[in-house]
Amino acid sequence: MGLLVLGTPLDWPESEKFHNYVRENGIKQFLHMYDSFISKKQDVLLWGDEIEYIVVSMNDKEKTARVSLRQEEILKALGDYEERFKHVDFSPIYAALKNTSCPKRTNAMLSEAAGNPAAFVERLVKENHTYSKNETTPFRAQFVVPTFHPEYGRYMLESTPGAPYGSVLKDFLFVEFNMLLRRKIIENYLLPHEHPLTITNFFRLGTDHFTDPETKADGSISRSFFLPDDVINTHVRFPTLTANIRQRRQRKVAMNVPIFFDKNTHKPFRDPTIPWNRDLYPEDKNAKEGAALENHIYMDSMGFGMGCCCLQITFQAKNCDEARLLYDQLIPITPLMLALSAGTPAFRGYLADQDCRWNVIAGAVDDRTKSEMEYIPKSRYDSVDMYISNDPRNLQEYNDIPVVVNEGCYEQLIKGGIDERLSKHMAHIFARDPLVIFSDNIQQDNSMSNGHFENLNSTNWQSMRFKPPPLNSSVGWRVEFRSMEIQFTEFENAAYSIFVVMLSRAILSFNLNFYMPISLVDENMVAAQARDAIHQKKFWFRCNPFPNAEDPEERGRYRQLSLDEIFGGERTEEGFPGLVQIVRSYLYSCNPDAETLCSLDRYLRLISQRASGECMTAASWIRKFITTHPLYKQDSVVSSEINFDLVKRITSIINGEHDEDLFGNCRC
Ligand code: GSH
Known part of the structure; x- marks a missing residue:
């Protein structure tokens, strides 16, 4: 989540008058950025993660778990925290943690450190904890306190490390600590009955009594049957996005997810909780007129989607060409990581x-x-709809699905000197309308601002995002990997992040080629979301990504493999060695010391074991918890009691309780 602009948003009919103006100037801003930065080379490889949380409010007496709508207060306190501690050198904390192998002690230390890092560091220094900055903390963020941001749901928070991680292997050792420190800091500002859970969605979002405080689903912004407007972040951007999407679309959004039929689920399933006859808004008739499907779970509001949490990774590449190549090469990886992170x-x-x-x-x-x-x-x-690199391996035949573009923008880009592929990509992003326009922010100096460009780039939410350098900053060309679902624990979130980062390094240093027709990537995207995709689905994959694949026989060889085969290898002589093995080879090529190797190996084992099914994905685990709960009636319903027990159990796992199904022997 970038900076939120303050001001007055135009309502939809008013904003429509400015769409072309925003597009034209957005392109001008892009051209200006491109010209200013295209020759900027040799940035260093940097990366960072974003973690999203759902704050849950527990009531042990009533046995209920609800989403807590205190985002504003919590973020205000976290902002004060950032301000207060921004000059504290965190390196002694990381150094002390590195010498602690016991998870319980790590947890306790981080709780103490999170409360008052300055006092904690003082104590460490007094107790004469020795650490050498150079040796123990290559992580660049010595002086940077983690940062916290708003997200769509008023029960959500987002955190980032505070400064990017660098390219040395040792930085990986700080990722999990940094993530844990962030959670501990958040916990400091919650009420005793609140917990910051890293779960992808709240299992009972949009049912009865699911918010704390209690609210009613009758708001005019989303006009949802189920989600009160009070669950939307109150910053004007979010209600405006919600209302404008509905108005542009000329009806409510409609998501229909197939219900899981269990023994006692009524067949056909016609959801008894839908208020079919409500007559509060014109859109109330959408459901009856076909928006709500039989045998499906019907959802009618932006919050059901943007109220979900994910794990995103942003990479800074060396230059624009490298960013474009990395963008392309990671596109086929997005569905695979989605399936592996299913939650x-x-x-x-x-x-x-x-x-x-x-x-x-x-x-x-x-x-x-x-x-x-x-x-x-x-x-x-x-x-993503198209590859954007000018690498000769990016064959035209791989770009085999329609890409809708704004012709005017395309011409403007070509005239501005942008090559065909990048012009097409940007004109594709600019084919959409700007969703939120602030009246006080229409006039922008295109050489000083990138507001109009960002307006469109940041409201095209694709599985990868290509991000040019922002003006007036030292930040370079970046790509964002956006498909992964958030995991319960820091151990898993670190493992998934680091795996993708190491794979990206392997791609660049071994010059790997994962290109395949983008229509097949789309097929994989569908397969990735299937129930138990690990065991049930196969995925298109280019099985010889190595540079010797020039031979025409090798070219275009994509086959359907299981995730176990893709990650763990085909286990035949000629077969694909597996992404984990490729990452291992990269790791060894960096000559890691034993400690680094051992730490990173835990992460690689988790990835392999998730792909093979030895360890469960969060989705399978949650499903098993629900279906084996003594109160489950085999009717597909996640009751309030089951939800409460599920949240309790996840909270204990987050706090260090071992779970064989999820972690096997990997989390130690
Ligand atoms: N939570 C989302 C997911 O699970 O994929 C990702 C976060 C996201 O896209 N947030 C929206 C947004 O516009 C909030 S409406 N974020 C800012 C951005 O993408 O630049």
Whole structure:
């Protein structure tokens, strides 16, 4: 989540008058950025993660778990914290942690450090903890306190490390600590009954009594049957996005996730919780007129999607060309990591017959009108439509799905000297309308501002995002990897992040080629979301990504493999060695010391074991918890009691309790 602009947003009919103006000037801003930065070379490889949380309020007496709507207060306190401690050198904390192998002690130390890092460091120094900055903390963020940001849901928080991680292997050792420190800092500002959970969605979002404080679903912004407007972040950007998507679309958003049919689920399933006859807003008739499907869980508001949490990684590349190549090479990896991180088997209090959030968010911000749906194939939140690198390995035949562009913008880009592929990509992003325009921010100096450009780039939420350098900063060309679902623990979130980062390094240093027709990547995106995709689905994959693949026989060889084969290898002589093995080779090529190797090995083992099914994905684990709960009636319903016990159990796991199903022997 970038900086939030203050001001007055235009309502939809008013904002429509400025769409072309915003687009034209957005392109001018892009051209200015491009010209200013294209020759900027040799940035260092940096990266960072973003973690999203759902704050849950527990009531042990009533046995309820609800989402807590205290985002503003919590963020205000976290902002004060950042201000107060921004000059504290955190390196002694990381150094002390590195010498602690016991997770319980790590937890206790981090809780203490999070409360008052200055006092904690003082104590460490007094107790004469020796540490050498150079040896123990290559992580660049010595003096940077983690940062916290708002997100769509008023029960959500987001955190980032505070400064990017560098390219040395040793930095990886600080990732998990940094993530844990962030959670501990948040915990300091919560009430005793609140917990910051890293779960992809709240299992009973949009059911009865699911918020604390209690609210009613009758708001005019989303006009949802189920989600009160009070669950939307109150910053004007978010209600405006919500209302404008609905208005542009000329009806409410509609997501229908197939219900998981269990023994006692009524067949056909016609959801008894839908207030079919409500007559509060004109959109109330949408459901009856076909928006709500039989045998599905129907959702009708942006919050069901953007109220989900994910794990995102942003990389800074050396230069624009490298960013474009990395963007392309990671596109085929996005569905694989989505499947491996699956964590969303329940929506609105029902078990679903799918495991991921992806298509729900896609539907939640789908602003296309009925007629546009006939010629614009995807929502503005969806998988990438085209590769953008000028690398000779990016063959035209791989770009085999329609890419809708704004012709005017395309011409403007070409005239501005941008090559065909990048022009097409940007004109594709600019084919959408700007969703929120602030009246006081229309006039911008295109050489000083990138507001109009960002307006569109940041509301095209695709599985990868290409980000030019912002003006007036030292930040370079970046790409964002956006498909992963958030995991319960720092151990897992560190493992998934580090795996993707190491894979990106392996891609660049071994010059790997994962290109394949983008239509097949899209097929994989569908497969990734299936229930138990690990065991049930196969994924298109280029099995010889190595540079010797010039031979025409090798070219274009993609086959369907299981995730176990893709990550763990095909286990035949000629077969694909597996992504984990490729990452291991990269790791060894960096000559790691034993400590680094041992630490990173835990992460690689988790990735392998998740892909093989030895360890469960969060989605399978949650599903098993629900279906084996003594109060579960085999009717697909996640009752309030089951939800409470589930949240309790996840909280204990986050706090260090071992779970064989999730971690096998990896989290030690
Ligand atoms: N939580 C989302 C997911 O699970 O994929 C990702 C976060 C996201 O896209 N947030 C929206 C946004 O616009 C909030 S409406 N973020 C700012 C951005 O993408 O630049």
